[in-house]
Every structure is written in C-alpha cells, then in structure tokens.
Amino acid sequence: xxxxxxxxxxxxxxxxxxxxxxxDTALVRVSPxxxxxxxxxxxxxxxxxxxxxxxxxxxxxxFNGLRIALVxxxxxxxxxxxxxxxxxxxxxxxxxxxxxxxxxxxxxxGGH
Numbered sequence: 001x002x003x004x005x006x007x008x009x010x011x012x013x014x015x016x017x018x019x020x021x022x023x024d025t026a027l028v029r030v031s032p033x034x035x036x037x038x039x040x041x042x043x044x045x046x047x048x049x050x051x052x053x054x055x056x057x058x059x060x061x062x063f064n065g066l067r068i069a070l071v072x073x074x075x076x077x078x079x080x081x082x083x084x085x086x087x088x089x090x091x092x093x094x095x096x097x098x099x100x101x102x103x104x105x106x107x108x109x110g111g112h
Contacts, residue, residue, distance in 0.1 A: 003085055007064050010057040017054055048107030052100060059095050063088040 028035040041047065067084045071077035077084075 003064055003067075003088070006060060007068065010061040010064075013054075013057045014061060045107055048103070051107075052103055055099055055103070056092075056096055059099075060088070060092050063091050063095075 024035070024038050027038060064085075067081070067088050070084060071081045
C-alpha cells in the first residue's frame with residue numbers, strides 16, 4: 001500500500017514542478033527582469049535540496065511505474081510484486097547514492 005501512496009504523491013509533486021517550470025519559463029516573455037529574479041532564487045541551498053527531492057521523486061516514480069506495468073501486464077507480475085518492490089527500492093538507493101554526493105557538493109560549494 002505504501003508504494004501505491006508514494007507513487008501517487010510523487011506523481012502529484014512532479015506535476016506541480018512541471019506546472020511551476022512552465023510558468024517560470026513563460027515569465028521570460030513577460031518580463032526578463034522578473035525571470036532573472038526568479039531564476040536567482042533557484043540558486044540557493046534550499047532550492048538545491050528541493051532539486052534533490054525532485055530527482056528522488058522522479059527516480060522513485062519511474063522505477064515504481066515500471067514495476068506497476070510489470071504487475072499489470074506480465075502474467076507472473078502479481079506473484080513477484082513484493083520482490084520487484086525491493087528491486088525498486090534497491091535501484092532507488094543506488095541511483096540516489098550516485099547522484100546525491102555530487103549534487104549536494106555542488107549545492108553547498110564543495111564540488112566543481
């Protein structure tokens with residue numbers, strides 16, 4: 001059940017990110033100065049942590065979506081749904097372990 005909830009929550013978060021992204025990109029046509037001000041706020045450590053959260057949401061949503069497709073369309077999917085969930089968790093951890101050190105190093109000034 002928790003993977004179902006997490007899949008819905010990450011989907012909604014990704015949707016809202018995309019909505020904000022389209023709106024802030026469209027701002028360049030309305031006012032380049034306002035666009036630059038908004039983009040400037042994105043270069044803060046708090047937004048860097050938000051970016052890490054966004055990547056985590058996308059990674060989980062993608063891997064779990066593949067698992068859901070296998071459960072729905074593979075005849076043996078329902079039998080192996082629990083094992084596939086642990087594979088999703090493992091892939092998520094490995095992917096984030098590769099991403100977070102470099103990203104957080106850049107966010108907090110340690111990496112270039």
